[in-house]
Amino acid sequence: MTIPALRTEALRKSFNGVEVLHGIDLSIMPGETVCIVGASGSGKSTFLRCLNWLSPASSGHVYLNGELIGVRETAGGSVVPLAHKQLQEQRQRIGMVFQSFNLWPHRTALENVMEGPRIVLNQPGAQARATAERLLERVGLAERRDFYPAQLSGGQQQRVAIARALAMKPEVILFDEPTSALDPELVGEVLAVMKELASEDTTMVVVTHEIGFAVEVADRLILMDGGQIIEDAPPRQFIEAPREERSRRFLDQVLSRGLAPVHTIHTSE
Amino acid sequence: MSELSNLLPALPELARGFAITIALSLCAMVVSWVVGAIVLVVRLSPVAPLRILATIFISFMRGTPALVQLFLIFFTLPMIGIKVPPFVAASITLGLNSSAYVAEILRGGLGSLHPGQAEAAEALGMRSWRIWTRVLLPQAVRVSLPSITNELTLLVKTTPLASVVAVTELSFAGQIIIARTFQPTAVLLSIAAAFLVLNLILTSLAGLLERRFDIAGDRR
Amino acid sequence: MNFSHDLMTYAVPVLTKGALSTLKLGLLISVASLVFGVILSFGLAAPNRVLRRLSRGLIAAMRGIPPLILILIAFYVLPDLGVMLSPIAAGCGALIVYFSAYVAVAVRGALDAVPAGQIEAALSIGMTSRARMLRVIVPLAWPILLPALCGLLIGLFKETALLSIISVPELTFETKQAVARTYAPFEIYAMAALLYWAWSALLETLSRKLEAIANRHKNPGTRRRQGASS
Ligand SMILES: Nc1ncnc2c1ncn2[C@@H]1O[C@H](COP(=O)(O)OP(=O)(O)OP(=O)(O)O)[C@@H](O)[C@H]1O
Ligand SMILES: [Mg+2]
Numbered sequence: 001m002t003i004p005a006l007r008t009e010a011l012r013k014s015f016n017g018v019e020v021l022h023g024i025d026l027s028i029m030p031g032e033t034v035c036i037v038g039a040s041g042s043g044k045s046t047f048l049r050c051l052n053w054l055s056p057a058s059s060g061h062v063y064l065n066g067e068l069i070g071v072r073e074t075a076g077g078s079v080v081p082l083a084h085k086q087l088q089e090q091r092q093r094i095g096m097v098f099q100s101f102n103l104w105p106h107r108t109a110l111e112n113v114m115e116g117p118r119i120v121l122n123q124p125g126a127q128a129r130a131t132a133e134r135l136l137e138r139v140g141l142a143e144r145r146d147f148y149p150a151q152l153s154g155g156q157q158q159r160v161a162i163a164r165a166l167a168m169k170p171e172v173i174l175f176d177e178p179t180s181a182l183d184p185e186l187v188g189e190v191l192a193v194m195k196e197l198a199s200e201d202t203t204m205v206v207v208t209h210e211i212g213f214a215v216e217v218a219d220r221l222i223l224m225d226g227g228q229i230i231e232d233a234p235p236r237q238f239i240e241a242p243r244e245e246r247s248r249r250f251l252d253q254v255l256s257r258g259l260a261p262v263h264t265i266h267t268s269e
Numbered sequence: 270m271s272e273l274s275n276l277l278p279a280l281p282e283l284a285r286g287f288a289i290t291i292a293l294s295l296c297a298m299v300v301s302w303v304v305g306a307i308v309l310v311v312r313l314s315p316v317a318p319l320r321i322l323a324t325i326f327i328s329f330m331r332g333t334p335a336l337v338q339l340f341l342i343f344f345t346l347p348m349i350g351i352k353v354p355p356f357v358a359a360s361i362t363l364g365l366n367s368s369a370y371v372a373e374i375l376r377g378g379l380g381s382l383h384p385g386q387a388e389a390a391e392a393l394g395m396r397s398w399r400i401w402t403r404v405l406l407p408q409a410v411r412v413s414l415p416s417i418t419n420e421l422t423l424l425v426k427t428t429p430l431a432s433v434v435a436v437t438e439l440s441f442a443g444q445i446i447i448a449r450t451f452q453p454t455a456v457l458l459s460i461a462a463a464f465l466v467l468n469l470i471l472t473s474l475a476g477l478l479e480r481r482f483d484i485a486g487d488r489r
Numbered sequence: 490m491n492f493s494h495d496l497m498t499y500a501v502p503v504l505t506k507g508a509l510s511t512l513k514l515g516l517l518i519s520v521a522s523l524v525f526g527v528i529l530s531f532g533l534a535a536p537n538r539v540l541r542r543l544s545r546g547l548i549a550a551m552r553g554i555p556p557l558i559l560i561l562i563a564f565y566v567l568p569d570l571g572v573m574l575s576p577i578a579a580g581c582g583a584l585i586v587y588f589s590a591y592v593a594v595a596v597r598g599a600l601d602a603v604p605a606g607q608i609e610a611a612l613s614i615g616m617t618s619r620a621r622m623l624r625v626i627v628p629l630a631w632p633i634l635l636p637a638l639c640g641l642l643i644g645l646f647k648e649t650a651l652l653s654i655i656s657v658p659e660l661t662f663e664t665k666q667a668v669a670r671t672y673a674p675f676e677i678y679a680m681a682a683l684l685y686w687a688w689s690a691l692l693e694t695l696s697r698k699l700e701a702i703a704n705r706h707k708n709p710g711t712r713r714r715q716g717a718s719s
Contacts (some may be wrong), residue, residue, distance in 0.1 A: 054609055084618065092615035102610035106628045106706045116614040119624060148706045161610075168614050332643075332689030333682045334650035337661060341682060344674035426555040433654065440558060453565035461562060465553035 003066045005030040005203040006051060006172050011060035013046055020046055022227045023060065028172070030065075031201035035214035035235075037250070038224035044207040047224065048174050051205065052094040053087060064093060065171060092120060095165030095173035099180050101157040103149040109136060109160045110145035116168045128167075135163040139193050155186030159193055166197075173197070175206040191217075211254045215239060223247050276455045279446045283456075286442025287463055293360060293438055294425045300364025301424060305371025306406055309379075312372060323372075330369035335427050338362050343434045359431035367424045374420060378413030379405060411482055418475035422468045439463060500667045500677050507663030508684050514581060514659055515646040521585045522645065523638075526592020533597045544593070551590030557651050559583040564655045580652040588645050595641065599634035600626060632703040639696030643689050650685075660684060 004027040013021040020043050028034050036044050049055040051062055053070035062069040069090055071079045082090070103112050113132035117123040123131070136145050139159040149157050158178055165173050175194065179187040191213045198204060198217045208214055214221050215235040223231040223238075223246070231238060231247040242248050312323035330338070339362045346353055353361075382405075410417065432441035443460045447453045532544030551559075563579035574582065603626050611621045653662035664681040668674045 052613060054612060088615040088617055090615075091613060094613070096609075096613035098606060098610065100606055102604075102606040104607060104610065104625060104629075115624065119620050120615050120617075150707060164610075164614070328690065329682075329686055332647075332686040332693075334647040334661065334685055336650040336653070337664070337678060337682050337685060340661075340665070340668075340674070341678040344668070344678065348675060422552065429555045429557040432557075440555070440561070444561075447565065453561075454569045457558065457562045457566055461550075461554045461558050464555055464558060465550060468553035469549075 002029060004028055004063070005032070005065055006205065007063040008051070009061040009063070011047070011050060011062065012058050013043075013050055013055065014058045019058075020227050021050070021057075024227075024229055026222070026229065026232070028203060028205060030203055032219045033198040033202075033204045033206065033217055034220045034222060035218035036205065036207045036222045036224055037209070037211060037214060037254075038230075039250070042224045043227040044224050045176050046227075048096075048176050048205065048207055051172075051174055052091055052096055054096070056081070064090060069094075088120075092116075092168050093171045095168055095170035097158070097161050097165050097173065097175045097178050099177040101149070101154070101161045101181070103157050103161055103164070105149050108146050108148055109141060109152065109156075109163075112149070112160055113163045113167050116164065120168070131167055132163070135166050136160070138166075139163045140189070153186060154182045155189045158182065158190045162190075162193055162197075172203045172205065175204065175208070177207050177209065179208070179210060223250055225250075276446075276450075276452070276459070279450070279456070282442050282446060283439065283459065283463075286437055286439040289356075289437060289442075290425075290428050290439040290463075291467070293356065293363070293428050293431055293436065296356075296360035297363040297367060297424055297428070298421060300361060301367035301371050301420075304365060304368035305375065308368055308372040309375045309406075309409075312376065313379075327369040327372055330366050331373075335363060335366045336430050336433065338366055339430055339434060355431070355434040355436045359428075359434060359436050363424060363427050363430070366427065367420060370420050370423075371417065374413045374416045375406070375409045377416070378409035378411075381412055382408055414475065414479055414482065418472060418479075421475075422471055425464070425468055425471065496671050496673050496676060500671060500673075500680065503663045503667045504660065504677070504680055504684065507658065507660035507681075510658055510663075511646070511649050511660040512688070514577070514652065514657070515649050518581055518584050518588065518649065519642050519645055521581075522588035522592050522641075525585060525589035527596055529589055529593035530596035530600070533593060534600075547586075548590040548593060551587050556584060556587045556648055557654065559587055560651055560655060576655045576657050577652075580655050580657050584645070584648060584651075587648075588641060591641050592638070595634055595637040596630075599630040599637070602633050603629045632700070632707075635700050635703050636696065639692065639699070643692050643696075646688060646692070647685060 006026075006028040008024050008026045011021055011024040012019060024047060036047070038044050046055060050057045051069075053062070056070055061071070067090070070082055070087060072082050072086075073079055081087075103109075104115070107115065110129070110132050113135055114128045117128035117131050118125065121128075133142065133145065136142050139162055141156060141159055141163070144152060144156060144160075149160070152160065162173075162178075178194070179190050182190065187210065191210060194204070194206070195213070195217050206214070206218070218235050220232060221235040221238040222229055223244075225246055231242055231244050233242070238247065239251060242251060308323050308326060311319050312327065314320055314323075339359065342362045343353075343355070343358045346358065428438055429440035431438050432444065435441065437445070439460055443456045446456050450456075529544055529547070532540050533548070535541050535544070560580050560583040563574065563583040564576060567574055567579060607625055607629060608621060611625045616624065649659055650661040652659050653665060656662060660681055664677055667677050671677065
């Protein structure tokens with residue numbers, strides 16, 4: 001049996017005594033693309049941020065390829081926070097792409113992508129540069145490498161951000177609504193890159209409102225509501241025969257808006 | 270503690286000094302706001318020589334120490350035949366000094382109301398007096414209230430300079446008492462406390478005003 | 490203007506000496522205020538609550554008390570407590586504490602203005618805290634800090650004039666001496682004012698140049714024609 005690339009066990013998270021994640025168990029196998037959908041405030045971002053310990057879980061565990069994230073077990077059996085250095089090493093293995101891109105504005109596209117290999121992985125400059133150039137080419141931005149983020153469109157910025165995450169050769173990549181901040185006509189170019197990554201068996205966890213993309217690309221579609229996982233099924237099955245009443249209601253709402261994003265994928269590029 | 274009992278007879282003197290400090294602050298404040306508003310309008314006027322004059326005034330007032338400005342005004346006005354009492358000279362100097370900052374703060378406030386500061390300045394320069402006083406200045410004041418409050422506390426903190434031209438404001442009253450009693454510690458610490466309280470009251474009043482205008486709500 | 494022979498031969502050298510002294514004192518106070526201000530800004534965000542409160546209290550006091558009073562306190566009160574300082578040391582010490590508070594507020598404000606997302610991006614690729622500071626936080630805080638800091642430094646040089654009140658021989662003090670000798674207050678005070686003004690203008694120009702450099706990435710040159718936006 002293979003070990004899950006990412007696994008959570010009874011994951012709970014509270015803010016100021018208010019619990020927003022109520023014990024989440026989830027396994028994501030290597031090469032899987034898992035899309036998470038759900039209403040605003042259902043805890044999707046919080047869950048994602050617990051996975052790379054940007055926001056430490058209140059209780060429960062996260063395992064990356066079998067290794068505990070953010071904490072370690074002492075000989076006495078109690079759980080203590082990991083030293084910064086080890087946590088930083090673990091975060092190198094988990095990529096993250098943000099809704100608002102968060103590219104560093106004082107660095108060019110190329111420098112943004114090089115930063116990780118160069119500064120975190122201590123690669124020689126030439127090697128980091130070659131990696132970055134290759135990745136920018138892969139997201140279709142080779143000729144924009146010397147542009148600053150302010151000179152790039154939202155879609156281009158997000159593609160640079162994906163290249164930046166890829167540059168660390170992560171074992172998993174987390175996407176938090178990567179297209180929500182984009183103008184509609186720019187959504188397709190980002191989804192196209194993500195679709196390609198999925199087809200190359202990159203392990204991805206994608207929080208998204210693009211249900212069309214999710215249906216087309218995801219291996220599993222997950223509905224979160226009120227800090228819990230309501231439904232977890234292959235997309236076709238999720239859409240055609242959801243087990244839960246809440247999933248049906250969610251689908252009714254979303255499908256009434258149509259599956260437009262699928263078309264944008266096909267028409268772009 | 271013996272110092273404190275020695276200080277008791279001097280209390281009325283200090284209280285009087287404090288009153289003069291407050292009066293001086295108020296007078297200088299009025300000068301700074303009136304002159305500041307005028308300088309702003311001139312600074313944005315369509316007439317180039319006027320604009321340059323205002324720019325030079327602002328640059329000079331912000332580029333030289335208030336203390337030197339005070340000496341300059343206080344010692345040279347009599348030479349050209351103008352006799353001014355020290356209190357008036359101090360009010361005018363400190364007010365003029367602050368007016369340059371007020372003008373720049375208000376200009377920043379106006380800039381934030383209009384897209385493109387340079388174009389706004391051109392357009393604004395041609396507005397009539399009524400639009401200035403009814404529309405533009407009140408709006409500029411409203412958005413720049415926090416900076417104006419800050420400038421006001423800085424103004425209050427320049428008032429001890431008046432002691433060099435023998436205005437018996439708080440710090441000069443204190444120095445007179447120190448010369449008589451040789452007990453600087455209690456006197457100076459009381460003065461520091463008085464200024465601190467005055468400025469704290471000022472900032473909390475301004476905070477109330479800001480909340481009234483809901484400025485924080487606008488800004489974020 | 491009637492520049493008498495006496496005025497030129499006496500006042501000019503005296504004012505030059507005073508100006509150099511002001512320059513030296515101002516630089517000393519600037520450097521010390523920057524160092525202590527940065528330290529104090531960390532006090533403002535210290536994990537220890539007592540340290541945080543102390544830093545905040547010190548800053549509130551410095552914002553409320555006139556610098557002249559601080560100088561007088563350093564000059565008159567410290568000896569009372571058994572600390573004997575020369576006028577220069579007392580005066581500079583007071584101004585250093587005063588400006589450190591303002592520097593600390595400016596530094597804290599600039600650091601806090603760095604968007605959380607920028608730091609999260611650094612965290613998410615596993616940057617060490619040192620790399621986060623040097624590669625992300627400082628470069629992004631710097632353009633915000635620079636104008637505030639330059640304004641403070643210009644103000645600082647002007648405030649050194651207060652040192653004349655405790656007879657520190659800087660420009661304003663020497664100016665007063667020269668006026669007493671020559672009875673030409675307008676000419677001499679005007680000369681002093683021009684010296685201060687010139688120095689402020691120089692600093693102002695310098696600060697603009699630095700700001701332009703710090704903000705380069707926001708207005709990258711016309712070299713790259715496509716996609717340019719502000
Ligand atoms: N830092 C925080 N402090 C306090 N409460 C928080 C914090 N972050 C999230 N929450 C709360 O946790 C709940 C889940 O928020 P979360 O951002 O995870 O939702 P989401 O599903 O990502 O929503 P959206 O679709 O709007 O992004 C919300 O009720 C939110 O108010
Ligand atoms: Mg979210």
